[in-house]
Amino acid sequence: MQGVDAAWLPDGAFRPIGTRRTLIRGSGPLVDTVHGEVAQACVRFGGNVSRDGSPGPYDLVLELTGDGRDSGDGGEAFTFERGDGRTTVTASGGPGLLYGFFHVVRLGDAAFRGTCERAYHRPELALRMLDHWDNVAVHPVMGQVERGYAGGSLFWADGRARAELLGRVRAYARLLAACGINAVAVNNVNVHEAEARLLTDRIGEVADIAGVLRPYGIRTHLSVTFAAPMVLGGLSTADPLDEGVREWWAETTSRVYEAIPDFGGYVVKADSEGQPGPFAYGRSHADGANMLAAALTASDSGYGGTVHWRAFVYDHRQDWRDRTTDRARAAYDHFVPLDGKFADNAVLQVKHGPMDFQVREPVSPLIGAMPRTRLAVELQATQEYTGQQRHVCWLGPMWSEVLRFRVDGVSPVGELARGGLVAVSNVGDDPFWTGHPLAQANLYTFGRLAWQPDADPGGILDEWIRLTFGVFEAFGAEPAAGLHAIMDGSWRTYEKYTAPLGVGFMVQPGHHYGPSVDGYEYSPWGTYHFADRDGVGVDRSCTTGTGYAGQYAKPWAEVYESPGTCPDELLLFFHHVSYGHILHSGKTVIQHMYDTHFEGVEEVEATMEVWASLADSVDPARHARVTERLEEQLRSAREWRDQINSYFFRKSGVPDAHGRRIH
Numbered sequence: 041m042q043g044v045d046a047a048w049l050p051d052g053a054f055r056p057i058g059t060r061r062t063l064i065r066g067s068g069p070l071v072d073t074v075h076g077e078v079a080q081a082c083v084r085f086g087g088n089v090s091r092d093g094s095p096g097p098y099d100l101v102l103e104l105t106g107d108g109r110d111s112g113d114g115g116e117a118f119t120f121e122r123g124d125g126r127t128t129v130t131a132s133g134g135p136g137l138l139y140g141f142f143h144v145v146r147l148g149d150a151a152f153r154g155t156c157e158r159a160y161h162r163p164e165l166a167l168r169m170l171d172h173w174d175n176v177a178v179h180p181v182m183g184q185v186e187r188g189y190a191g192g193s194l195f196w197a198d199g200r201a202r203a204e205l206l207g208r209v210r211a212y213a214r215l216l217a218a219c220g221i222n223a224v225a226v227n228n229v230n231v232h233e234a235e236a237r238l239l240t241d242r243i244g245e246v247a248d249i250a251g252v253l254r255p256y257g258i259r260t261h262l263s264v265t266f267a268a269p270m271v272l273g274g275l276s277t278a279d280p281l282d283e284g285v286r287e288w289w290a291e292t293t294s295r296v297y298e299a300i301p302d303f304g305g306y307v308v309k310a311d312s313e314g315q316p317g318p319f320a321y322g323r324s325h326a327d328g329a330n331m332l333a334a335a336l337t338a339s340d341s342g343y344g345g346t347v348h349w350r351a352f353v354y355d356h357r358q359d360w361r362d363r364t365t366d367r368a369r370a371a372y373d374h375f376v377p378l379d380g381k382f383a384d385n386a387v388l389q390v391k392h393g394p395m396d397f398q399v400r401e402p403v404s405p406l407i408g409a410m411p412r413t414r415l416a417v418e419l420q421a422t423q424e425y426t427g428q429q430r431h432v433c434w435l436g437p438m439w440s441e442v443l444r445f446r447v448d449g450v451s452p453v454g455e456l457a458r459g460g461l462v463a464v465s466n467v468g469d470d471p472f473w474t475g476h477p478l479a480q481a482n483l484y485t486f487g488r489l490a491w492q493p494d495a496d497p498g499g500i501l502d503e504w505i506r507l508t509f510g511v512f513e514a515f516g517a518e519p520a521a522g523l524h525a526i527m528d529g530s531w532r533t534y535e536k537y538t539a540p541l542g543v544g545f546m547v548q549p550g551h552h553y554g555p556s557v558d559g560y561e562y563s564p565w566g567t568y569h570f571a572d573r574d575g576v577g578v579d580r581s582c583t584t585g586t587g588y589a590g591q592y593a594k595p596w597a598e599v600y601e602s603p604g605t606c607p608d609e610l611l612l613f614f615h616h617v618s619y620g621h622i623l624h625s626g627k628t629v630i631q632h633m634y635d636t637h638f639e640g641v642e643e644v645e646a647t648m649e650v651w652a653s654l655a656d657s658v659d660p661a662r663h664a665r666v667t668e669r670l671e672e673q674l675r676s677a678r679e680w681r682d683q684i685n686s687y688f689f690r691k692s693g694v695p696d697a698h699g700r701r702i703h
């Protein structure tokens with residue numbers, strides 16, 4: 041598509057397939073998609089593709105088999121092998137063949153060299169989903185995309201589905217399938233007036249989008265308002281136990297399935313930041329979720345839809361003077377008592393940390409605490425609190441830490457296998473998809489980690505660099521290593537020059553970009569740091585604080601309980617300590633703040649140098665865009681450094697041990 045960055049599917053990635061002879065066996069819409077992909081590659085590079093099974097020889101066989109393993113993989117698994125000069129991919133379902141095809145694309149020439157024993161590949165998590173916080177109509181405060189940093193919405197503009205952009209949506213679906221994503225929610229979880237109607241009289245627009253995503257194995261989901269029976273149906277209540285309300289949802293849902301037979305289900309933000317929910321009727325969140333779950337299974341055969349019920353429920357109107365209420369506790373306190381009460385097709389969608397996508401948070405204590413509930417973990421690819429796609433901040437290492445976190449020796453992955461992994465999308469109608477071209481890596485990494493949560497994120501990064509920057513073209517080993525270094529450390533660099541030691545939320549209120557140490561300190565949002573002349577941090581211990589640390593199972597409850605055992609990077613999340621408190625690193629808290637803030641800026645300066653050295657290896661438009669963003673990153677990092685250092689110097693009166701300039 042002209043003018044749009046090819047991201048991790050550049051032309052060159054298809055040359056190894058496009059120059060060869062391919063046989064495709066099987067039928068169905070996704071097999072047609074694979075055929076279309078191979079045929080296009082052959083037109084470009086001179087190979088050929090056959091579907092009739094005529095005698096070979098063939099270099100590549102992509103085959104839909106009737107005897108594939110039935111391991112409950114939803115037809116998404118595939119096998120890959122190479123022998124006798126032939127590469128073979130088999131799958132028992134169309135999605136598996138598509139993923140097998142993209143596996144060959146990823147391998148490039150290596151897929152056609154040597155021999156490889158038959159290997160079975162299947163996604164660890166059945167649901168790998170992106171939530172778009174896209175508004176249909178421009179919201180007066182949040183704009184077209186809430187927390188969107190990549191231009192307008194891919195799906196919506198001027199209050200309607202962007203018919204002219206459906207080609208672009210197809211290109212998007214292709215990118216998503218190539219990294220394993222299989223579900224997309226097409227509108228914001230904050231459901232305003234125009235967006236509410238997507239469920240009823242505007243479902244045709246959603247169906248058009250679903251029609252474009254479907255050939256790439258992606259199911260479409262919709263965010264709905266809990267008040268829909270009142271807002272759209274003219275009922276006097278939205279009480280989930282009211283018969284009329286239940287009937288309204290059942291009928292409405294049956295019409296959704298008439299329009300979109302493979303509809304994925306509903307996403308719901310209820311009783312959260314002003315959105316309506318079951319509390320208004322004295323009902324529980326399980327009552328609310330189960331009502332929608334019932335509507336999504338109402339047909340005789342069951343529609344196969346799921347309700348994704350978000351656990352982001354907390355008091356956003358709290359009194360900052362009240363030291364007993366702790367927002368971090370809220371999701372656990374609300375939902376753990378409901379364990380075992382949710383329907384089979386209800387998934388509780390939990391943010392990965394207890395607060396709100398800060399650069400550093402502990403893993404949510406809900407993960408592991410609800411064994412009888414299907415949980416999905418929600419990550420934020422859109423960089424609301426991590427530089428808003430003006431800063432390089434590759435989140436792979438942070439997400440990998442979440443996915444590798446163990447409770448009582450048990451990894452959350454087993455739990456997520458039943459619920460899934462979700463990310464808030466970072467994509468818009470920007471020509472580079474994500475505003476900052478390097479932010480594409482977050483999207484790619486999310487998809488690959490959702491497929492294989494224990495994958496080495498560094499390996500995924502290398503794969504993304506190789507594909508995106510064209511190992512098939514001119515990008516050599518040295519530039520690849522330079523780029524890897526820039527990105528691999530970027531999350532920690534960002535952490536260094538922003539809010540220290542897990543304290544969080546020192547951002548400008550509202551838009552959340554740039555520093556404002558006290559911006560939220562006297563607000564109702566429950567996001568405080570409690571800095572005074574002696575110290576800083578939130579006491580969440582059981583002994584003297586809010587008791588949040590006690591929501592964890594062993595060993596974490598004990599580890600987090602005491603400043604002596606709490607990891608440095610989370611110290612101020614769990615404890616209020618003096619500026620002179622000695623960290624495990626041997627430094628005082630205040631000296632750590634000064635040092636990391638100076639280091640963070642130096643690391644951005646070093647990043648700029650490395651990027652400048654790549655000028656001849658990177659497409660000029662992409663190079664210029666990143667350069668422009670890096671300039672802003674440096675300006676902003678200096679601002680963070682100077683505000684944080686000055687604030688804490690003025691509070692504490694403790695000078696920097698190295699005598700550097702603090703204002």
Ligand code: GCV
Pocket residue numbers: 173186187229230309313352396424
């Ligand atoms: C979609 C944070 C963001 C909101 C977002 C909310 C959520 O509060 O700032 O923009 O709303 O999280 O996850 O629902």
